[in-house]
Amino acid sequence: MISNNIPVLIPLTFLVTAILIVILGSWRRFFVHPLAILGTAFSFVVSLYGLTTVLSSGTIRYHIGGWIPPIGIEYVLDPLSACIATIVCGVALLVLIHSRVSVESELPEKVIPFYAIAMLLLLGLTGIVVTGDLFNLYVFLEISALSSYAIVSVGEKRAPVAAFRYLLLGTIGATFYLLGIGYIYLLCGSLNMADVSKLLAASQINPALVVGIVLMIAGIGLKMALFPMHGWLPDAYSYAPSSGSALLAPIGTKVAAYALIRMVVYVFPSEYVQKDLPILDILAWLSAAGILYGSVMAIAQSELKRMLAYSSIAQIGYIGLGIGLGNALGFIGAILHILNHALMKATLFLVAGNLRLKIGHSSLYQFESVIGRKLPWTSAAFTIAALSMIGVPPTAGFFSKWYLVLAGIEGSRWFFIAVILISSLLNAVYFFRVLEKMYLHVHPKEDNTEMKVAERDEVPASMLIPTLVFAGLILLFGLFNVAIIDWVIKPMILSNP
């Protein structure tokens, strides 16, 4: 009985928590943070339970208001959406635990709105994941987007400008998506994903359908910051408050990538996106360009968060490339990379938040070896995440790249394999530069002979533990990646019609 309600329970918890935070928080400020943690933890447990239920007894469908689809809206929890929902809630839980000290030091007057909006953001993101209706996806897309604009705009001095640019571009993306659904609805007369997929498979391709599909893909691509539609991302992520970017960067664009996978793999028939329209090829080429562009731009940055933002564009490229290669191995690589990149980016952005709290900045030019001695655990977490980003086994990052390379070999796409290898080298360049500064670089003003012993000054436990848990998970998921693929990702391929 309870398991039927899981799909709707995940987003609804966040909505209720957001309202409770505002009501109870304005009565007693003390309640805000525990409530946010409680709500997210509840959703995480529910989605984890949902994942195990889905894997053992199949897809769960919930009909809103009892209306049977395609007339009513249905929420669907299949292996793919359950997996992404678990990732979103899990990453958000650890980031929110970490955020208390950071939010109170960076945004002392905006604690209540920050957590309320963070809950709305998670409502939007989990909603995108569980909905089985094309228009409902648009609404959740906009809920999550509006909350991210608000979270970005409370950051540093330049943040509102970045947020406004993000708002304009994000709205263009959402509007394109909405226009695309209009065409699909004109042709199919249905908005239910499963229904549309059946109707499209039975119909011939025609110009109106092409326009609709292209508009939808372009709209989602803009939300996911697919190269060359990434213009909003670097500013938004680098000027947002530390906790805000730690929340947005690992899961925000990944959920848009999920929407793209849902459309390309599940809704649109494979003949359309592979033979009639070269969508998968275009996706693969754009992703390859994005991988190289993001990596090269990351090398040129002088600020840690900005460097991570550019590397996000490159990492989104890996996910796009996995989808674009269009075979089962590429799909495994893409899903595995959504998980791995969520963990890696969360670790790196949490480290950036720790550094901002303890040394007051995250400018790479001013890094020195004191950091390595002052914050040994934070630096260790950064090192693990950096090695994973480069793709050193046995960290998780190696295995998603491994599957992408295997997919490239299977499809004989040698150029894309070269791109993955070159970008790993570029990743090594920009992460080893940071590691060198963190552990070895001595500030020129200091005299080498009387190197003062830096006091160990680690961040508080509430910030350190989530960072270390993420770093541990990177190693754990790296070592047990075969189990994840067998238990979680393989059923997604089987459930794919």
Next chain:
Amino acid sequence: MLEFMLGHYAYWFTTALLLLGLYGMLAKQNLVKKLIAMNILQSSVIMFYVTMGSKRNATVPVLDPSITASNPYLYINPLPHTLMLTAIVVSVATTGVAFAILILIYRRYKTLDETVLLERMK
């Protein structure tokens, strides 16, 4: 060709609005004008849906005793309009957030002109 143009004039109109909105968002210097252009862009899509939902010689989808169940095509499909009610709400919310951000920008930089703003951000 002319018949094709005239027969679909409503769609041409929405396309023109869409392009006008996109042009304004790209080319205008003032941030408020960019926002107005964004609203035009959203309205064009709303009009596209309303156009596709409308039908000649058909009535609102409220049960009319004079129309029997055998000719349901005398009713307009209400779904596109309902969808657009939601889309209008989304558009209003977006505009609200955008205005809040614009106020924030103006308080910090005392300008809403993009070129001046970019200079003052340096």
